[in-house]
Amino acid sequence: MTSTLITGANRGIGLEMTRQLSARGDTLIAACRRASPELEGLGVEVIEGVDVGSDESVATLVKALSGRRLDRLVNNAGILQRTALDNLDWGAMVRQFEVNSIGPLRVTAALRGNLAEGSKVFIVTSRMGSIEDNTSGGSYGYRMSKAAVNMAGKSLAVDLQDDGIGVFLLHPGWVATEMTGGTGIAAEESAAGLVRTMDRLEIDQSGSFWHQEGYELPW
Numbered sequence: 001m002t003s004t005l006i007t008g009a010n011r012g013i014g015l016e017m018t019r020q021l022s023a024r025g026d027t028l029i030a031a032c033r034r035a036s037p038e039l040e041g042l043g044v045e046v047i048e049g050v051d052v053g054s055d056e057s058v059a060t061l062v063k064a065l066s067g068r069r070l071d072r073l074v075n076n077a078g079i080l081q082r083t084a085l086d087n088l089d090w091g092a093m094v095r096q097f098e099v100n101s102i103g104p105l106r107v108t109a110a111l112r113g114n115l116a117e118g119s120k121v122f123i124v125t126s127r128m129g130s131i132e133d134n135t136s137g138g139s140y141g142y143r144m145s146k147a148a149v150n151m152a153g154k155s156l157a158v159d160l161q162d163d164g165i166g167v168f169l170l171h172p173g174w175v176a177t178e179m180t181g182g183t184g185i186a187a188e189e190s191a192a193g194l195v196r197t198m199d200r201l202e203i204d205q206s207g208s209f210w211h212q213e214g215y216e217l218p219w
Contacts, residue, residue, distance in 0.1 A: 004074060007074065009030035010034060014077070015036070028042075035048050050077075052104070053102070068114060072120050075108065075121070079096055081142070083140045093141035100149055116163075116164075117164030118165075119165045119166075122170055123152075126171055127171045127211070131147060168210060171212060172190045173190050196214065197212055
């Protein structure tokens with residue numbers, strides 16, 4: 001039985017991935033800052049008080065796991081704050097780096113002892129972090145934070161290769177969640193695509209960047 005930990009599991013894509021994976025019989029550990037009624041209703045293990053932007057908070061997560069092996073670690077928690085050229089909110093940009101870029105690295109490094117040969121680490125990033133794909137500009141804080149986490153994921157893939165641990169970057173699509181203002185595809189559709197992609201990715205593909213629809217994305 002596959003053991004999976006998902007961060008940011010209380011709503012949106014994280015909630016839907018948790019719902020779909022638990023429904024098929026996987027063992028789920030849902031980490032979040034505050035549990036939602038929807039998450040509590042799934043009957044999975046929930047660890048609250050997890051802020052991926054905090055060393056102390058992530059240390060609490062490590063303690064709660066008590067050395068249990070994780071087959072999959074899904075770094076899903078993230079934030080989106082608008083920062084256009086005419087409205088460069090430096091504080092918002094820094095916060096996005098703390099959560100979107102450093103957060104997945106912080107969590108993965110802290111849980112390294114819970115990973116073993118064959119384990120897979122997934123980082124839910126965005127094609128908005130692709131330099132080659134950027135044709136519309138803007139969204140400075142979000143784009144930059146996602147480009148940074150893409151680099152972190154690639155470095156993790158190299159550093160964990162000898163341990164037999166795979167690391168993959170995933171784009172969920174533009175999804176209708178609270179974070180995006182409710183525009184885009186349904187979270188259920190995105191989560192289903194992410195689950196299918198996670199299921200088929202092999203360790204020898206570690207360090208690659210994938211759309212939830214199943215095709216590889218440019219850096």
